[in-house]
Amino acid sequence: MAREGEGFRSGFVAVVGRPNVGKSTLVNRLVGQKISIISSRPQTTRSPIRGVRNGPGYQAVFVDTPGSQKPRDTLRARMQERVLDSLSESDVVLFMLDASQAKGGVGRGDRFVADLVARSRTPAIAAINKVDLLPRRDDALPIVDEVRGLADWEDVFLISATAGTNIEPLMDAVVRLLPQGPRYFPEGVVTDYPETLILAEYIREKALEVLREEVPHAVAVEIDEVERKGDLTVIYAIIHVERPSQRMIVLGKGGRTIKRIGTEARRDVERLLGTRIYLDLKVKVSPGWRSNRGFLERLGL
Numbered sequence: 454m455a456r457e458g459e460g461f462r463s464g465f466v467a468v469v470g471r472p473n474v475g476k477s478t479l480v481n482r483l484v485g486q487k488i489s490i491i492s493s494r495p496q497t498t499r500s501p502i503r504g505v506r507n508g509p510g511y512q513a514v515f516v517d518t519p520g521s522q523k524p525r526d527t528l529r530a531r532m533q534e535r536v537l538d539s540l541s542e543s544d545v546v547l548f549m550l551d552a553s554q555a556k557g558g559v560g561r562g563d564r565f566v567a568d569l570v571a572r573s574r575t576p577a578i579a580a581i582n583k584v585d586l587l588p589r590r591d592d593a594l595p596i597v598d599e600v601r602g603l604a605d606w607e608d609v610f611l612i613s614a615t616a617g618t619n620i621e622p623l624m625d626a627v628v629r630l631l632p633q634g635p636r637y638f639p640e641g642v643v644t645d646y647p648e649t650l651i652l653a654e655y656i657r658e659k660a661l662e663v664l665r666e667e668v669p670h671a672v673a674v675e676i677d678e679v680e681r682k683g684d685l686t687v688i689y690a691i692i693h694v695e696r697p698s699q700r701m702i703v704l705g706k707g708g709r710t711i712k713r714i715g716t717e718a719r720r721d722v723e724r725l726l727g728t729r730i731y732l733d734l735k736v737k738v739s740p741g742w743r744s745n746r747g748f749l750e751r752l753g754l
């Protein structure tokens with residue numbers, strides 16, 4: 454962790470709200486990349502990281518708060534505790550709701566989340582999103598009034614994550630609430646390094662460990678797809694080798710070797726992402742991949 458000069462602000466911003474209110478859209482806009490950016494996870498949070506934004510004198514780490522919606526089952530009390538814990542561990546909470554849905558009055562689900570935010574006693578900002586969907590500007594006023602009554606917000610903003618309305622004023626307000634702190638992630642890493650490349654590196658490292666000297670340098674790992682299903686992340690990855698004989702080695706007797714690579718990689722990736730992982734590993738023979746430019750570019754090499 455780099456030490457920064459006097460007055461550097463940093464912290465974790467929990468983004469909460471019912472599904473579909475636009476949390477990912479907003480964070481992607483703030484971070485400026487389509488893929489959430491991750492790096493080695495600092496000890497201070499148990500939540501998966503959605504993205505990191507670096508600005509003059511600050512670093513804001515946006516984190517997900519799993520289960521921040523009204524649970525329908527009997528686990529309700531325990532889930533509430535978990536959400537409360539993660540909100541309390543954050544430095545700032547960004548509560549989002551969908552203006553187009555709140556038109557006839559703020560829904561019960563939104564109230565439920567807002568109530569958790571209030572109970573966490575963490576400085577919080579409310580962002581009423583999708584204002585572009587309101588037919589008239591005045592339609593927003595009753596929503597703002599209602600939202601103000603839900604918790605003791607530091608600020609309430611009307612935004613549109615897709616149109617870009619009020620995004621920078623919102624960001625300024627977030628930064629004002631960040632405490633003094635270190636730069637948790639090196640600037641270069643978080644701005645240049647997409648998640649898939651980091652995942653691929655982890656899997657490659659495990660493959661090399663397990664294979665030792667048997668398939669030196671013939672192994673490349675490609676992440677085909679990352680799918681998030683609640684707190685489960687499904688990762689489809691391909692291990693490329695150059696010859697059929699190498700494929701046999703990577704698979705191992707009865708698939709034993711690839712299974713071991715998968716198990717070890719999954720453990721690390723789980724720690725990295727903070728979610729449960731299902732890792733789908735395939736081995737493919739790609740002759741001459743090392744001299745195929747398009748292939749190398751796709752892999753970020």
Ligand SMILES: Nc1nc2c(ncn2[C@@H]2O[C@H](COP(=O)(O)OP(=O)(O)OP(=O)(O)O)[C@@H](O)[C@H]2O)c(=O)[nH]1
Pocket residue numbers: 470471472473474475476477478479582583584585586612613614615616
């Ligand atoms: N019109 C409009 N649509 C938006 C806006 N922000 C997000 N959306 C749309 O709302 C849908 C849901 O957005 P997401 O960012 O995936 O919502 P989310 O809250 O991250 O959803 P979960 O990951 O399921 O919790 C997408 O189709 C977005 O394009 C907005 O400001 N205006």
